[in-house]
Amino acid sequence: MIPFDFIYCRPDSMKEAADEYNKLQAEGKTAVYYAGGSETITMCRAGSIRPDAVIDIKNIPECAMLTIDGQTLHIGAACTLNQIKGSKAFPLLGLACGRIADHTNQCRITLGGNLCGTIIYRETSLPLMLSDADVTLYGPEGLRTAPFQSVFQGRMQLKPGEFVVQVHVPGWALHARCAHIKRTANEKIDYPLINVTAIWKDDLLRAAFTGICSHPFRSQEIEAVLNDRTVPCDMRAEKAAGLLPEPAYGDVEGSGEYRSFVLKNSLRALLEDSENGEI
Numbered sequence: 131m132i133p134f135d136f137i138y139c140r141p142d143s144m145k146e147a148a149d150e151y152n153k154l155q156a157e158g159k160t161a162v163y164y165a166g167g168s169e170t171i172t173m174c175r176a177g178s179i180r181p182d183a184v185i186d187i188k189n190i191p192e193c194a195m196l197t198i199d200g201q202t203l204h205i206g207a208a209c210t211l212n213q214i215k216g217s218k219a220f221p222l223l224g225l226a227c228g229r230i231a232d233h234t235n236q237c238r239i240t241l242g243g244n245l246c247g248t249i250i251y252r253e254t255s256l257p258l259m260l261s262d263a264d265v266t267l268y269g270p271e272g273l274r275t276a277p278f279q280s281v282f283q284g285r286m287q288l289k290p291g292e293f294v295v296q297v298h299v300p301g302w303a304l305h306a307r308c309a310h311i312k313r314t315a316n317e318k319i320d321y322p323l324i325n326v327t328a329i330w331k332d333d334l335l336r337a338a339f340t341g342i343c344s345h346p347f348r349s350q351e352i353e354a355v356l357n358d359r360t361v362p363c364d365m366r367a368e369k370a371a372g373l374l375p376e377p378a379y380g381d382v383e384g385s386g387e388y389r390s391f392v393l394k395n396s397l398r399a400l401l402e403d404s405e406n407g408e409i
């Protein structure tokens with residue numbers, strides 16, 4: 131049970147959503163955007179947030195679409211992980227979606243919710259960081275589209291009142307060679323100890339990570355090491371794992387030391403499989 135009353139709005143357009151947000155704010159009310167609701171409802175029940183209103187974006191057509199237009203794939207922020215996986219439109223993102231939570235929750239959790247939520251892993255961000263994707267946002271100042279990597283720095287850097295409308299993935303990434311490694315401490319559906327997501331463009335490996343640090347990231351320094359084929363795979367893996375942007379993350383699932391160990395082994399396996407033609 132949610133132990134307080136709140137206003138529920140379900141706008142039919144982007145403008146209506148932003149106008150509603152502005153109106154509530156002008157009345158001194160706090161409002162949050164709402165998609166799958168899995169995190170928002172849990173946090174309301176636990177008392178960690180107490181919004182006066184939720185603005186459900188699922189009825190906004192632009193947020194619900196999933197379509198290929200020419201070469202580019204457009205995915206609405208309100209698409210569920212299961213819809214994205216089932217579409218098979220971007221296999222690497224489909225692999226990420228298929229390893230978050232269980233099937234029941236995948237039918238509810240949305241792309242926008244995973245990117246904007248408070249759970250630190252934000253695993254769907256990795257394929258988007260690697261694929262030269264763009265993101266469209268709508269807020270009090272209207273619509274803007276920007277490179278995903280410029281807006282996502284560990285978490286979405288949204289302006290007040292802004293929400294994610296869509297991501298746009300270029301055609302090359304939809305068919306590129308790719309790999310997705312997620313290691314968990316116990317069950318397959320657990321949060322990641324580490325997630326290494328990779329894609330190749332022009333025969334060069336791009337890699338992004340989550341679980342190993344307190345936020346998802348992509349590092350050009352690490353990619354340069356991984357792509358140096360003059361060095362044996364195990365040495366590249368060892369060196370790359372030493373270039374994290376912050377000390378390895380530790381919690382009850384696994385210490386920083388253990389996560390680093392798992393990362394090194396996963397990177398070595400990734401490089402060996404790639405060079406043996408197994409990816």
Ligand SMILES: Cc1cc2nc3c(=O)[nH]c(=O)nc-3n(C[C@H](O)[C@H](O)[C@H](O)COP(=O)(O)OP(=O)(O)OC[C@H]3O[C@@H](n4cnc5c(N)ncnc54)[C@H](O)[C@@H]3O)c2cc1C
Pocket residue numbers: 162163164165166167168169170171187207208229230231232235238239240241242243244245246247248249250251252253254292293294295319320321322
């Ligand atoms: C059982 C379970 C297991 C999980 N396992 C993993 C995991 O292994 N890896 C992982 O990465 N995550 C995992 N998650 C986290 C999950 O992806 C997030 O909790 C996500 O926020 C839920 O999405 P939602 O659509 O239900 O979000 P909601 O509850 O609707 O929203 C969550 C937050 O995002 C904001 N938001 C939602 N949509 C938008 C938008 N379009 N624009 C701006 N803000 C928006 C909301 O305001 C709110 O702050 C798990 C969650 C559950 C319930």
